[in-house]
Amino acid sequence: MKIEKALSSKLPNVDLKNLSFGTVFTDHMFVCNYKNGAWEEPKIIPYQSLSFDPSMSVLHYGQAVFEGMKGYKDDDDKIWLFRPDQNFERINKSAARLQIPEFPKKYFFEGLTELLRLDADWIQKGIGNSMYIRPFVFASQPGVQASPSEEYTFIIICCPVKAYYGGEVNVLIAEEFSRAASGGVGFAKAAGNYAAQFYPTALAQKEGYQQIVWTDASTHEYLEEAGTMNIFFRINDKLITAPNNDRILDGITRKSIIQIAKDNDIDIEVRPIKVSEVVEASKKGTLLEMFGSGTAVVVSPIKSFGYQGVNYKLPVIENPLSTLLKEKITSIQYNLSEDPHGWRLAVD
Numbered sequence: 001m002k003i004e005k006a007l008s009s010k011l012p013n014v015d016l017k018n019l020s021f022g023t024v025f026t027d028h029m030f031v032c033n034y035k036n037g038a039w040e041e042p043k044i045i046p047y048q049s050l051s052f053d054p055s056m057s058v059l060h061y062g063q064a065v066f067e068g069m070k071g072y073k074d075d076d077d078k079i080w081l082f083r084p085d086q087n088f089e090r091i092n093k094s095a096a097r098l099q100i101p102e103f104p105k106k107y108f109f110e111g112l113t114e115l116l117r118l119d120a121d122w123i124q125k126g127i128g129n130s131m132y133i134r135p136f137v138f139a140s141q142p143g144v145q146a147s148p149s150e151e152y153t154f155i156i157i158c159c160p161v162k163a164y165y166g167g168e169v170n171v172l173i174a175e176e177f178s179r180a181a182s183g184g185v186g187f188a189k190a191a192g193n194y195a196a197q198f199y200p201t202a203l204a205q206k207e208g209y210q211q212i213v214w215t216d217a218s219t220h221e222y223l224e225e226a227g228t229m230n231i232f233f234r235i236n237d238k239l240i241t242a243p244n245n246d247r248i249l250d251g252i253t254r255k256s257i258i259q260i261a262k263d264n265d266i267d268i269e270v271r272p273i274k275v276s277e278v279v280e281a282s283k284k285g286t287l288l289e290m291f292g293s294g295t296a297v298v299v300s301p302i303k304s305f306g307y308q309g310v311n312y313k314l315p316v317i318e319n320p321l322s323t324l325l326k327e328k329i330t331s332i333q334y335n336l337s338e339d340p341h342g343w344r345l346a347v348d
């Protein structure tokens with residue numbers, strides 16, 4: 001892999017204590033192009049703007065998928081990735097669904113580790129601080145013919161992120177809009193899935209909700225995802241989350257939480273969960289917690305949910321499972337605890 005180092009670092013001009021998520025990028029980026037039926041030799045270059053033809057396929061037909069992952073620095077300045085094999089597999093599953101060619105594993109891991117080595121100084125120590133890593137691939141062939149592109153560009157960019165408390169969110173259960181349909185692309189981390197969420201979410205925000213809880217597209221009876229996170233419910237002492245299907249994104253945080261819950265003898269059920277069950281539990285006072293899960297915030301507790309014009313508040317409880325699970329997962333990520341499942345990968 002060719003590496004062209006930045007002549008100087010932007011880091012001295014960046015206030016790492018005051019970062020807003022996803023707005024500041026490190027000194028380097030990884031780029032790999034697909035042409036003539038093959039991925040070319042990748043390279044790392046200084047972070048920069050790129051220029052493309054206005055007819056570039058992705059701008060018209062939307063073949064674009066991405067990943068979101070993090071690098072963590074431990075107390076000894078060692079950098080760790082969390083289950084990166086899962087991100088690699090998932091970006092290729094997403095790509096396959098959008099008729100984008102698979103990306104080679106060797107390039108993915110070389111790109112990640114080399115970028116983290118080069119831009120290691122951008123990662124702050126301390127729980128919550130991390131390097132957010134954004135691999136993505138898009139159709140970069142010029143031309144407006146409505147067919148799969150014959151050229152693609154795979155890029156990895158990185159942003160330093162600091163610990164932040166997202167606060168508890170109010171969510172609105174979807175009764176009309178849908179995020180994903182059976183047979184569609186909901187399971188893929190496709191850029192278009194996000195585009196389709198912005199409008200309904202903006203409407204919900206006007207009503208005072210921060211996120212929408214997506215329900216199944218055909219009946220709106222089953223709870224599926226919270227905004228761009230997976231969702232968990234706690235009824236009495238049982239945690240419940242929906243099973244994966246082709247409408248639900250197979251979240252790495254979600255599957256890690258399920259495993260950690262099992263490891264800690266927390267009662268966990270992976271099964272379809274109805275809106276009516278959650279509403280009833282809330283009325284009876286047995287709905288104790290709801291939270292979203294995803295790489296960006298790990299766990300995002302939910303304060304209330306809206307459904308059919310009624311707002312249902314979650315109780316304030318001591319020692320919520322969401323806090324316990326978040327602590328367990330972050331202590332693995334930051335190399336503060338044992339890693340019984342071999343989820344950590346050291347970047348040396």
Ligand SMILES: *Cc1c(COP(=O)(O)O)cnc(C)c1O
Binds near residue numbers: 189227230254
């Ligand atoms: C990325 C994403 C998630 C969370 O996945 P993680 O691997 O846990 O970060 C959940 N739902 C949607 C729709 C997503 O795009």
